[in-house]
Structure formats: C-alpha cells, structure tokens
Amino acid sequence: MIRTTSDGPDSSRIGTLGAYVVGVTPPPTQYALAGEVSIAYKVVGDGPIDIVLVPGYLGHVELIWDVPSVVHMFERLGTFARVIQYDRRGTGLSDRLPRASTLEERVEDIRAVMQAVGSTSATLVGISEGAPTAILMATTHPDMVDNLVLYGGLARGTWAEDHPWAAPREDLLESSRATAPFLFEGAMAEVMAPSVADIDFARDFYARLQRYSASPSSLQQAFEAFLDIDVRALLPSVSQPTLVVHRRGDRAVNWRAGKYLADHIPGATYKELPGIDHAIYVGDADAVIDEIEHFMTGARRAVEVDRIVTTVMFVDIVGSTRTAAALGDSTWHDLLTAVTSVLRDQLRTHRGTEVKTLGDGLMATFDGPARSIRCAKAMIEATAPLGIELTVGLHTGEVEVTQDDDIAGLAVHLAARIGSAAQAGEILVSRTVRDLVAGSAIDFTDRGDHDFKGIPEPWRVYAVTS
Known part of the structure; x- marks a missing residue:
C-alpha cells in the first residue's frame, strides 16, 4: 500500500506497482558535469543527512516517478535525509556512450552529482549492480562516504569456486540471448518484480524502462560489462559502517551474494527480509526503508498509511x-x-x-x-x-x-x-x-x-x- 498526494478519482492504484501517479509533482531534473559527460539527477527531501541512490542496470530519473511505490519510498527517505537520485552515464537522461561505462567512470558520476548539490559526504545506497560502484567509491574516496547501504547487491557477477551461487558466464549469456526478443515487452518484470509480473502496468512499466533506459545494443553492452564485475578484493578495505539488506527469495541476485558481502566487509550488518522481488520498491518496500532508517538514525518508525x-x-x-x-x-x-x-x-x-x-x-x-x-x-x-x-x-x-x-x-x-x-x-x-x-x-x-x-x-x- 502507498500513500498518495492525489485528491482526485483518477489516482494511481494501490500496490507496489500501479498506474500513473496523479497530483505528485516530481522535483526538477538537473544536470551535473562529470568531465564532459552530463549526468541527470534529482534531489528529494531536505533532511540533515545526504543519501545518494546508486542505480543498477536500468534507470530513468523521470520515468521512475510513474510508480507510486517509488514516490512513497522517496517521501519516506526524504523525511530524514536529502535524497539524490541520478542516471549513471549511458542510461536514462544522462549522456549516452558508444560503449558500456566502467566502474571508475560510474564513481565519477557520483562525485559529480555530489559536487553539484554541495554534498561533501553522504551515505551511499548501492542498489543491485550499483553495489559494486558504491563499494569502489567507499574505498577510493572514503572521506566522501559516511555509510554504506547495499541492497540486493553482489561483489561478483558470475560463478567462481568461492562464489558458487552465481550462474556461469556462458549460461547468463545464453539466457540473455533467449530473453532478448521479449525484454522490450516487459519480460524483465519476471525477474525484477515477480510478485507483480502478472499486472499489466508492471509489464508495461518494465517494457518502457527498458526502452527509455538505453538502446538494445547499449543494454547488451551493459549486461556484458556486468558479467566482468568483481570487487571481492575491495571488501576488506571498506571502513564505513555498512548495512547489507537482501530478500531471501530474490530471483535476480541470490541472497548468498548479500551474505557474502556482509561476511567480508568488516563489521557489516546483514539484514535478510522475506520476499521474492529484486526491485527495491516492489514488495514490502517499507521493511527495507525501516532498516535503512534505523541504520542511519537509530530509530524505527512505524509508517501509518491511512x-x-x-x-x-x-x-x-x-x-x-x-x-x-x-x-x-x-x-x-x-x-x-x-x-x-x-x-x-x-x-x-x-x-x-x-x-x-x-x-x-x-x-x-x-x-x-x-x-x-x-x-x-x-x-x-x-x-x-x-x-x-x-x-x-x-x-x-x-x-x-x-x-x-x-x-x-x-x-x-x-x-x-x-x-x-x-x-x-x-x-x-x-x-x-x-x-x-x-x-x-x-x-x-x-x-x-x-x-x-x-x-x-x-x-x-x-x-x-x-
């Protein structure tokens, strides 16, 4: 269930994914320069703590506001923090690239948006594939990172002997080829948001997100770059307080990947939640936000949805x-x-x-x-x-x-x-x-x-x- 600021009859439907939100005015999209690359971002809330949401595979800072549960997530985070969302280079409204971006370049995206909003240090919330980027940022620019939150994250993209829960590279490539014809029809919902994949709006939303995030060739390049990710060697060097949150039945990233992060980051806290959805805003999003708020403020707040x-x-x-x-x-x-x-x-x-x-x-x-x-x-x-x-x-x-x-x-x-x-x-x-x-x-x-x-x-x- 979500809260809505709408007063009219054509409001969004209840649930984790719904129709378009009416009566909600998103903050303006702005641009920061990372070198010569323009990075699209928005700022939500005015709390005393800065949060940077480090995105994963897909992203679009404006399209995402069509989802009521995303609006609710921003509203909740904005009660205790200033939230910075952005599109990493090559995706969404940020400048497109002829190739996939590197982790180092993605770190530069974070630094650019933080500088643009006058943030000297922030809590990074690395979501899915954004977790490795957040980890690299935390270890190479520790003075700019106060805390680390890793949701649905991983340290490595493919199978290894000491990382056996991930699929082998060739299996993932074969799966990518098999699903490619259906991605722009919303097939991604089956993996990212399986609990609502039968809802027409959910499939339509993921179809649009695929199309608006990047071109087919760019998405394939990004996927192949994901297969090469491996930041395991950096985990012992993370010095910030770290919270790892993972849903037990996550169909996109096995929960053991999250447990691995927590086991190898010094002093990290691991919170496992029920659910099968990978998208942070699908399923019991409030449970995830509760953990983040408690980690950052020391307080738990029951959300009263009336x-x-x-x-x-x-x-x-x-x-x-x-x-x-x-x-x-x-x-x-x-x-x-x-x-x-x-x-x-x-x-x-x-x-x-x-x-x-x-x-x-x-x-x-x-x-x-x-x-x-x-x-x-x-x-x-x-x-x-x-x-x-x-x-x-x-x-x-x-x-x-x-x-x-x-x-x-x-x-x-x-x-x-x-x-x-x-x-x-x-x-x-x-x-x-x-x-x-x-x-x-x-x-x-x-x-x-x-x-x-x-x-x-x-x-x-x-x-x-x-």
Whole structure:
C-alpha cells in the first residue's frame, strides 16, 4: 500500500506497482558535469543527512516517478535525509556512450552529482549492480562516504569456486540471448518484480524502462560489462559502517551474494527480509526503508498509511429478499453461506481482499482494476450453478483506511452506487476503471452519465462485455 498526494478519482492504484501517479509533482531534473559527460539527477527531501541512490542496470530519473511505490519510498527517505537520485552515464537522461561505462567512470558520476548539490559526504545506497560502484567509491574516496547501504547487491557477477551461487558466464549469456526478443515487452518484470509480473502496468512499466533506459545494443553492452564485475578484493578495505539488506527469495541476485558481502566487509550488518522481488520498491518496500532508517538514525518508525488508492468492489445478490422469503430462513442461510464461500474462493484466486460482508453481498478491494474485473466475471460464473445472479460495481480511487481495517470515503460510496445501478449478471465500472485497464483486452459498453445520490457530479459508467 502507498500513500498518495492525489485528491482526485483518477489516482494511481494501490500496490507496489500501479498506474500513473496523479497530483505528485516530481522535483526538477538537473544536470551535473562529470568531465564532459552530463549526468541527470534529482534531489528529494531536505533532511540533515545526504543519501545518494546508486542505480543498477536500468534507470530513468523521470520515468521512475510513474510508480507510486517509488514516490512513497522517496517521501519516506526524504523525511530524514536529502535524497539524490541520478542516471549513471549511458542510461536514462544522462549522456549516452558508444560503449558500456566502467566502474571508475560510474564513481565519477557520483562525485559529480555530489559536487553539484554541495554534498561533501553522504551515505551511499548501492542498489543491485550499483553495489559494486558504491563499494569502489567507499574505498577510493572514503572521506566522501559516511555509510554504506547495499541492497540486493553482489561483489561478483558470475560463478567462481568461492562464489558458487552465481550462474556461469556462458549460461547468463545464453539466457540473455533467449530473453532478448521479449525484454522490450516487459519480460524483465519476471525477474525484477515477480510478485507483480502478472499486472499489466508492471509489464508495461518494465517494457518502457527498458526502452527509455538505453538502446538494445547499449543494454547488451551493459549486461556484458556486468558479467566482468568483481570487487571481492575491495571488501576488506571498506571502513564505513555498512548495512547489507537482501530478500531471501530474490530471483535476480541470490541472497548468498548479500551474505557474502556482509561476511567480508568488516563489521557489516546483514539484514535478510522475506520476499521474492529484486526491485527495491516492489514488495514490502517499507521493511527495507525501516532498516535503512534505523541504520542511519537509530530509530524505527512505524509508517501509518491511512489513505490509499485501491479498486473497490461491491457485490450484491439479485432479489435476495424475494429468494429468502421463498426458501425460508434456514435454507436461505445455507445458500448464502455457500455463495459467500464461492465469492471468497474467487477473491483468493484473484488476490482480492475482503473488507466485510454486507448481508447479501460483500465489499472487497484489489490492487489492480483488471484483476477486479476478472474476479467479478469469475464470481458471476461460479455462483450461477447455485441459481444466484449477482450485480457488481467497481471504482478505483482514494479511500481512508479505518483502525478496524474498514474503508471509507467518496470512492467507496461511488463503487456502491455504481453497483446499485447494475442489472442482474452485470459488471458496471467507473470511467476511471475503464481508463486504467486500457490495453487489457477487456471490452465495455458505454452506459452513459449517471447522477448518483450523495455524489457531487455525474459519473460515466461502463458495462463489461467481454
């Protein structure tokens, strides 16, 4: 879940990856000169500590702001630090190169952006392939590095006898050739963010990130350069306090690579977290930020998320009062129990979250509007053999989460009103939902503008037709 600064109905969806953030104004992109190479960077927050986020394989300082969980990460880090994000040379909005950059050149990128913002020393957060760069910076310019945080990092890119958890070079090259045709279709999400790889936005985002970060040939050159990385000899020379954070099920970089870093950097602290995602902003990003904040400030802060953006579903049984009267209380109760069980099964299958039952229906939330539609269709099909017809209303918007995990707000009321306008066996959605699932092969019929009780303006609704 994320916090959002948006007040409107076309906000981003809840979750670790979602649709575009509305109402958030990213800081301006600026440029620092590293020799004759322009390095794009942004500065977030105004805390007393400087953090430099050292990027990995892919990067784009502007595109990344399309992801709500990234915005949330910057917001949290910015409460106790001034955060500097940048695109390393050859990627994103920084100057492109005819070849892959070297680790030494990447260190010069860090020095350039630090000088540009007037930072004399900072904590380096090396993310993924950014870890070796951060390590080289810490050992060659120790006066400029206060602390070192290595997330999802590694010291060597390929297999070695004392590094057996990494894949051999030839295997990685073969895998690269096999996946190359699909990289620009979002295949990278399967490795970087597997927990959300089935979400349309996630695959679309990684497809765009691949395209915007660098050209195909540049990406291949960067990948081959990654295979040559080996900073193991530098680890004993790291003198800064160091935190190593790694997710146990990381599919891109084995957790043993992180453990190796911690075991070979003097005095390093190793924090292993659950999860399968490699991207720092996917999965339980707050758990990672908690560790970083505690390491840097000595304090742990529980993040209170009281407003989120989610897709709200209202499901109702058609003619429930008439059916209950015809069947009698006992039989009706048994049937209602069976229907509720079927609905809950579909919620589990489609990763929905039940908020509460509502007599003859229920309210639920989803971290993706397309998934909520698929769930609604499955619910209607699964309850038909029981002789039950349903109506479903869906809307994506900002809601308030109450202390008892209920939800409230205009988005909840709107979803309920949309559901009440649906006919038997029909799924009605708001225009917001329709817009967010564009490209997902879901078809709609325009049902026109509706004036709903308690809603300040007309809302256009659509019926799902396929």
